[in-house]
Structure formats: structure tokens, C-alpha cells
Amino acid sequence: MGRHSQSIVEKESSPGPDDGGGHLLEVDDLYVEFRTGEGVAKVINGVSYHLDAGETLAVLGESGSGKSVTAQAIMGILDSPPGFVTGGRILYQGKDLLKVGEAERRAVRGREISIIFQDALSALNPVFTVGWQISEALRKREGLSKKDALERAVELMELVNIPAARERLKSYPHQFSGGMRQRVMIAMALAQQPNVVIADEPTTALDVTVQAQIMDLLGELRREMNTAMILITHDLGVVADVADRIAVMYAGRIIEHADVHALYRSPAHPYTLGLLNSIPRLDDKGKTLRTIPGLPPNLTKIPSGCPFHPRCRFVRDVCRSEVPPSLDLGGRQSACHFARELLAGELEPTRKEPEL
């Protein structure tokens, strides 16, 4: 931590361009589409990111940007139909998970890569006890006896700071508070000591004080077990607190990828800039919020050229016709034709501030 980017010309070592190997997990040019009655929704359009041991990558985006679908593709839990992976690779320790059989995929799921879902109440089964659910993977996958698995479940519940863990083994999910249920989810995700944990909006449904507890816990466990984490969220505050790197998604693409400090200091994509300007901040009572006009695109009809162009203040002709490539800006990438000019503060808006 503590690396700052004073200048964009200065080259930084990480996050470097993908070299194709050596990463713990790598998503390479992934395409996913949903074939629905209303047409084909192109949900993921060439997403690439990588994750190294022990680091935290935040995937930021609004609803429908494809951030959760990418996670589901990595986990191999995409609902299919309607979802289909139509291209790309997902490399875990060099092995393409999209090419292996279901048995091998299963061996990875939970043991190597696990996921914490957003809504713990619907992710947990209401008719089984919490202890049974936490110990399930240990019985089925690790071959532990019922007694040993429950014993281990108690340890896991203690690890995630659930008070009176032994007494609560026989409790049902509805008897837990929201924060405690999320702890149960975390305990389940960590049961087989995975190398990668995907946290899909782990605190969105929680109050701020509980959110702080859960984020603390995740950070602590990550450090202790040296787990790498993909944090999927829409909350720019949470990201700033915990992430090393950020990938910003829009319309199924990663439009900006940078070190967390660099991105907040000087966003290199108009969408990221717009997002940062549109959030009210606790440490700053502003006047009118600067909004991003319009709506995220319909994924069955993604605009031509840059998908953000209909909402962009800096739009030029080229943006309407040509899909911007991911420009390498010295340790960070931005999919904007004018990323360099934007970073240098030389890009003039072509549109006025939006009306209400």
C-alpha cells in the first residue's frame, strides 16, 4: 500500500498488463450472453482481469453491468439456459476451468474458489440448521464424520466471531440477525480454506455499523489465511476502504482498471469520473450533485462504439462509431478514446451539465 501515482507518464510495476501466466486466477476475454425471449442480452463482452495470491480486487459496477455474472461464470454456477459462456478462458492456476469436466469443476468449487452471496437470508436454506449447513461441505467433500464436521463447524463459527457458537449450531437461519447470517455465509465460504474468495456484495443488505464489522472480519481472515479476494460491489466507499486494485464495469466491459489510489485521485474514464462526482460524501457537503444523465444501456441493444457514449459529457464522433480499445496508461488501463487527454485534464466537455 501507499503507492501513489503522481504522474501518469511514470510507469508503475503493478497492475501491469496481463502476461498470460503466473496469476492465481485469470479471466481472459470472457463473453457471456443470456438468450431470452426478448432477444440475446450480451451480458459480458470481453472481460479480462487477474488476481494474485493475497490481494483484493474490487469489481465495481451498477446493476446490470455484469459484475455478478462474471463471478457466476468463474464459479461455474451460471444458470444455463439462459446464460451461456460464448468465449474466453477462466484460468485457475493455469488450468482453464471452462474446459474441464463437471467433476473437476466441483473439486475447485468451494475448495479452491468459494463465494459469499449478497443476501444471506435467501442463500441459506431455511429448513436446515446453521450447523448442518456449515458442516455439509465438510461431510460431503472432506469426508469428515458427522461429529467431526460439526466440531469443525463450531471452530469456523468461532473464527467468524459468532458468540456462543456451540449453542447456536442447532439454530435456524431465521433466528440469526442479518450480520450473523452473513457471518454464517463467510464461515461456509471458508470451510475448505479456499485460495480465492469471491464476495458478491457481502454487506449491501447490512447496516453501516454491521457492515464495518463484516468488512473488518473479511480483512482479518484474508490476512491470516492469505486468501485472495474479489470484492464485487457498487459502493465506492467500501472499495476505497479495502481494495488494492479496482476494475470498473459498464455494459459487460471493464472500462477502467487501476490501482485504488490512482483511480480515486484521477479517474481515467468519464464514467468513473461521473460516478465519483455523483456520490454525496460524508466529509463534504456539496451543493447540487453532478449526475450522469440517462440510464445504463439495455444489454440486448448495446449502443454502437463506446457503450457509454449516449451518457458521456465528453462524447466525440469517434466514440459513436468505434469501440475504444483498452489503452495502457502506465500501470492502468482505460477503455476511452480520450483517456490520456482526460487524465491530463485537457479534455473539454461537449455537452452541458444535464438538466433535472
Place this chain on the structure above:
Amino acid sequence: MTTQTGATAVARPGLGEPILTVNGMVKYFPITRGILFRSKIGDVKAVDGVDFVLHKGETLGVVGESGCGKSTLAKLLMRLETATAGTAIYDGRDIVAAKGGELRRLRRQVQMVMQDPYTSLNPRMTVGDIIAEPLVIHGVGGNDKARESRVRELLDVVGLNPEHINRYPHQFSGGQRQRVGIARALALNPEIIICDEPVSALDVSIQAQVINLLEKLQAELGLSYIFIAHDLSVVRHICDRVAVMYLGRIVELGTEDEIYSRATHPYTQALLSAVPVPDPDAREHRQIIRLSGDVPSPANPPSGCRFRTRCWKATDLCAQETPALIEREADPHLSACHYAERAEHIIG
């Protein structure tokens, strides 16, 4: 009038005339047991002695964690629930005690914007009918033609295309639906709008659009808002004064600056410190006050100060004596803590 907190709502000088005065508001929901022979075995004390004054043209924020009673308070002020005790005086009349025609007239003046724009609009009605419904119910707005032109005007005011009057809610996005909800709340020209988490279901980029709209409407129409939210950054942005609730009571009440820069109640301080700040450079020197545990059950709240079970300052006094919501020495705004004092550098 005796109130649980001991403080009686008084208008604050310099903030305009009071438009709504709430005193000793209490709502208990009974807990019953048995099917044939129902017996009451306790109460969920959702709102337990709330006093405040809403001034004309101001925005009063109500913040707190889930279960603190902020939404119940909104329902009480709308008379969607009837208070167990207390008064809410609007224009010399008590909303809690009002009946029949009087209640209906009062309701015209107090309208509500709901949290979830997906479930608060009837999917089988066009947005034109949805917005016109308050006019029909209250028998105002003239004939059908006059109503339609009023609806078109309202659509325009909230930034929607008046030509879309015959569309159904599913044809709109979340942000647009929330605008329909706002138009419906404006239909009767109310003086007070209660916004119950109006932007929490929306995406970040859409949130800002709706917040700006609410601010614009307030400036143009002189509305008073009660703005209920759990997002403290949004509340700071839009509110003039803020009430912090914990387990059915207001624990601190002051201007936006008094709450966010000079909070004296430990709960407010903990709440503020837990809000993630969108600045990665701040994380090294941010001090987060970690509250342990969850909010206790409102069916069986702790004695004395309700926050004492999670408070690092709690002493025997806190268990025995309920701290009143009064001005404390540490800072001249209302704070319900025996040991009220300011903390440095809570934010950023």
C-alpha cells in the same frame, strides 16, 4: 403532556415557523400468543417517545439502523398506523387524533414517497392513473380533462415526458418510477412530504438525479421534507437538521453541522465513523469505532439508556437513569447521553 424522554419538542429559533410538532410519539405493537385464546405477552416498542419539530421549508433527516423505528415513525405521521400515545400537531390539528373528514383533509397536506419504486406502484394502472388517484380520492382537480392536464404538468415537473402518461410502470426504469412516486406525492400540493428511503433502491448514478430533483422541488414549492434514510452521506447532503434514532428513541438531534462535525452521542459517533469514505488515502488514518453485537430486541430493550449494552462509556448510571434528550454542556444541541462529549476526527 408527559413524554418518555422528558424533553418537549420546541421550535428552534431562526429556522422559520414550525409546521409539524411531534410530541411523545409512541407506538407499541402487541406480541400475542395462542390462536383461540389470544393473550398479550409483551410489546414491540417500535417508537417509544419521540419529540421533534419540523419547520417550514426545511429537510429533517431521520437516520438509524434497521429496526430503530424510523419507518414506523413515518407511518404514524401518515396515519397508516395509529400511535399508541402522543400528538403530531399540524396547523393546530392533531394527526394522531383526527378522524373522518378531518383526517382526510390533513392527509392532503402530508404525503409520502415510498422506498421501493417497484412495489409501490400498481403494475395494472397507467402512470397517469397512478398520479391522478390522489386527486380522484380527494375529489379535487376538476373533471377528467382538468385532471389529465394536471397529471401532465406533474410529469413535466418531475422530469418525465408528459407523452408517457399512458405507459405502465414496467416500461420505466427504477429512477423514473421513483419520479412517478414523487409526482403522485405532489399531486395534492402537500406542504410536507415524508420520504422513506427514497433513493436506497436506486443505482448510484440514478440516486444523484433523484436527490437533485427533490432539492429542486423543495426550492420551487417550499416543501418541508422528513427524509428517512440509512445512508448518512445522502442525509448530510440533503438535510438541514438530522435526528439520530436508536431503538425507538431519538438519541441526538441537531443541524447537519452539529451532527456531522460535533456529534456528542457515542452512538452517532460510532455510526458516522463506520460510514466508508470514498477516499483510499483516508483509510490509514481513519478511526472506526467498532460497535460489538447487534441492536437489542425492541421487545425487551435495555433499561436506562438503550445504547448502553453496546456503549464503551456505559456505567451504572446509564443502566438506572434514562438520559434525557437535552442540550448538553459539550455542544449546544440535543443529545441523550449522560456523558455527552465531542470526539475529534470522526469523519475522514
